[in-house]
Every structure is written in structure tokens, then in C-alpha cells.
Amino acid sequence: MKITKSQLQQVIREAIEEEMSSFNMAEDVIELLGSKYNIKEEDVPTMLMAMAQSLEDKPESPASPDMEEYESDYRDPPREPLKMGKGRRGPLSGAEMDKLARDI
Numbered sequence: 001m002k003i004t005k006s007q008l009q010q011v012i013r014e015a016i017e018e019e020m021s022s023f024n025m026a027e028d029v030i031e032l033l034g035s036k037y038n039i040k041e042e043d044v045p046t047m048l049m050a051m052a053q054s055l056e057d058k059p060e061s062p063a064s065p066d067m068e069e070y071e072s073d074y075r076d077p078p079r080e081p082l083k084m085g086k087g088r089r090g091p092l093s094g095a096e097m098d099k100l101a102r103d104i
Contacts, residue, residue, distance in 0.1 A: 029044070030044050033047070
């Protein structure tokens with residue numbers, strides 16, 4: 001597969017833009033830590049490594065009772081099972097599915 005010069009330039013441009021955007025995000029984090037938490041720029045890497053280590057050391061906490069209550073709030077209420085005719089066995093046909101969909 002041959003790559004043209006313009007295609008190569010485009011790939012390089014995209015890679016540089018991606019790297020620069022992550023660099024800009026890092027600058028934003030450093031600025032935030034400095035302004036809100038009074039952390040010096042040279043101390044940021046050490047502080048971030050300590051934070052990452054503390055997060056890795058913590059076991060996953062079980063779901064809180066509040067969260068379980070919230071989860072049950074958004075679930076659909078139970079419905080009665082679909083009734084099938086006498087002697088009916090097996091899956092519904094396409095026409096029967098369409099009829100059920102219209103009735104709902």
C-alpha cells in the first residue's frame with residue numbers, strides 16, 4: 001500500500017494535534033491544582049502519582065443502600081405475562097408480533 005505525501009502530512013498533522021490537545025489538558029490540570037489547591041507546578045507529578053496509588057490501594061466499595069434504592073426506581077414495573085391461546089406452543093409468528101406491537 002502506497003501512501004502519498006499529502007496523506008502522510010495529514011496523519012502527522014492529526015497526531016500532532018492529538019498530542020497538543022493532551023498537553024493542553026495537562027496544562028489545565030496543573031493550573032487548576034495551583035489555583036484551587038495551592039500546589040506548585042513542580043509538585044504536581046508527585047501529587048498525581050500519590051493520588052493514583054491511593055486509588056489503586058482502596059478496595060472497591062459495595063454499592064450504597066442509596067444507590068440500590070435509586071436503581072430500583074428507574075426499572076420498569078412488573079407486567080403480566082402475555083397470554084397465549086389454548087394449545088399454543090412455541091414462538092409467536094411475525095404477524096402475531098405485529099399485532100401485539102399495535103395493541104401496546
